[in-house]
Amino acid sequence: MVQFVARRIAFLIPTVLGVAFLVFLLLHLVPGDPVRVMAGADVSERAVQELRTKLGLNRPLLVQFGYYLLGLLHGDMGTSLRFDDTVTSLVLARFPATLELAAVSLGLSLAAGIPLGVVAAFRVRSVWDAACTTVSLLGAAVPVFWLGILLAYLFGVVLKWLPITGRGGPLWTAAGWAHIVLPAVSLAVTQLAFTTRLVRDRMVEVLGMDYVRSARAKGLSEARVIYHHSLKNAMILIVANTGLQLGYLLGGSVLTETVFVWPGMGRLAVQAISGRDFPVVQGVTLAFAASFVLINMLVDMCYMWLDPRLRYA
């Protein structure tokens, strides 16, 4: 186990390095002169040169990358061009909000998706199956920003039940929960389909296995067959999928965060892109990539915990 984890961490380093290089190239792949764009159209050529020197963009590419890496090792992702703050502090300030939203919406989509999938699998090719599949597919087909705006209009403007902008505070407060409901639900709905389909298909497969037949033959209750024998076995794939979903949710909540004015990393990315704040764009991309890689590693470790066979592979 220790060896496995060590090996995974060793793999992590080149992956993150590769991502860092790609992210670094971002600035240099931008068409046109990014420094001119940052400086704005109404400043003189001299000011543009000053800024270029200040940013160190007049040095050779590899030297720049070297400095960038050196900074990264110290946890320094550069300084925002617009705010006076470091990129690290901006990203860290926004990360909890994104994580919170991703976790709550993932929880919602699992809480709804697993039962739906189990019902569909248990009554396969029935009306229940069709209903569960339709509901979940509808969720996947609806554009997330459209759903978000619709929910905001209904619950915020018409019914006035829930707040529609911003984060209310930590999750142990009522305001915190009230604010997170709508963005979390609209994110969860899009994730629901994946979970439902996956649970359903996997359960259909498992329910057809010999050991399930044996369990039933032994006279075990149907509930015990489903929860103890089938669902647990189906869980391995679901865990893997959940890890991937969390990764997508962390990076993919850009639209939801924008619609609900959620102070997370997705909105930070949008603000940085529209403000042409390249260091922040780099930093957010790197943070997204790193968390994705990290989550994948954790998923792999969960795998081994769930499936002892893998430990000896």
Next chain:
Amino acid sequence: MIRVIALVCLVAVSVAGPPVRVGAAEPGGTLRVALTSDVVKLDPHRANDCFSTYVFDEIFDTLVALDDHLNFVPHVAESWQASPDGTVWTFKIRKGITFSDGSPLTAKDVAFSFHRILDVPEAVSGKLSKVNMIAAVDLVDDSTVRFRLKRPYAPFLGAARQHIVPQAVVERMGDEAFNRAPVGSGPFRLRAWRKGEQVTLVRNDRFWLKKPNLDSVVFRPIEDGTSRTLALLAGEVDMVDSLLPQMIDRVRGGGFTVIIKPNLFYQYLGFRQYAPPYTNVKFRVMVQQAIDVDRLVATVYGRGGTRAYSPVEPGLWPRDEAAWKAATPKYDPARAKALFEELIKDGVMTKDTPIVVHVSQNTDTQKIGEIVVTSLKQIGVNATLKVSEWTAFLDNVINSKDGEIYTLGTSPAQPDPDAVYAWLFATASNNGGNILGLKAVDNKAVDDLIARAAATTDRRLREQLYTRINETVIFNQRYHVPLVYPNQIVGLSAKVHDPVPMPICGSWMVTGQHNTWMSR
């Protein structure tokens, strides 16, 4: 007892007539404002963007201010005087102004504030180009500051409209800390700032001009136009800096106030005059007559824009809308087609000469580009649309040497015609229209006129000169096809009274004429 009297008064008012609204301002309350973009910096000498200006305009006072009609009025300076040749400007500083920390504002702080812009590299301040006509700032005495200019500059009051910071505080804190915790003499002071999320200001009880009605003001960025509107409708904000034009009726129907005001912003078609046919006046007239500009404005902007006939926005001077309208060639595709044939006969272009319409990637500009290309094709011109991402567009503008038709929008740096004409039409002015390689103009005579108009303080003479410049660049040479002044569409809850939506960047809630308040 007081409450009883107030109640009696209220009853008396409501009995007297149907409009129950009490006219007097009610002090107190929090105004929540949604801005289109986030507040970047609160140090007025280090930030240059519109949305930061909205906030630090409330924290700091400027040396001179603007009234509702964009006239310069005394503020921190109670009076000023220009030398007859327009090169020396002396400002008398008002006594009795204190910063929110209690220290007095003196001429020293004024001089220091200008030095904070003048003495740093341009990239740090971003405001140097607005004050770089200043040769020296002299501290005459505790209440007098004298500016010596490099050249006579009539619109200097626009340049002098800079924010005043306390020298002692800035020097003690350093630039970075001052940006995080700014201290000014304006109607409000900073309470809390969560970057990218929210800025909270509270009333500055030491404000010298009058007591602000509002207890506090909260600014929040809401980037998405629909979310902004929903936030207003849901009552989560009381004021929205810009609404989408298609939302106007929905917002009004909900009992909210919508103010539509022309902004100091001008969108136009220009010609990069690197090669024929772009260098040819007849060609430019042909383009103008081929396009139905009224329909273009209606299609692309709807109520979000007003048709433009000249670069001088409403609110600025000199304007003569009727004369401009009369001098603008009408939409006439038949006449445009005839001009096209004349150009072919003259050998300026052929039937197949490719005409490029280059726009940056943006919903409005792309629509403009499509309409222009379609209009040109309808008269037989071989026109193509080229859409570039803004960075690439700018790069092309600076580096390419190709003739093109382009569309750009611009906002004058200060409410003075010099800021309009020098920026757009002077060949070599510091921030002139040609420095970017647009080559929109190639006219020495225009340069001379612009320089002469900036050098004289005689308003009548300046008006005459700008009228002449306008005739030359728009009606004789047709360097531009003026398109539209986009409107500012402000949404307000019915609780907000006496707001001051100005057509330039910035928000003034407490001015000489106004004091925004909220009813309960």
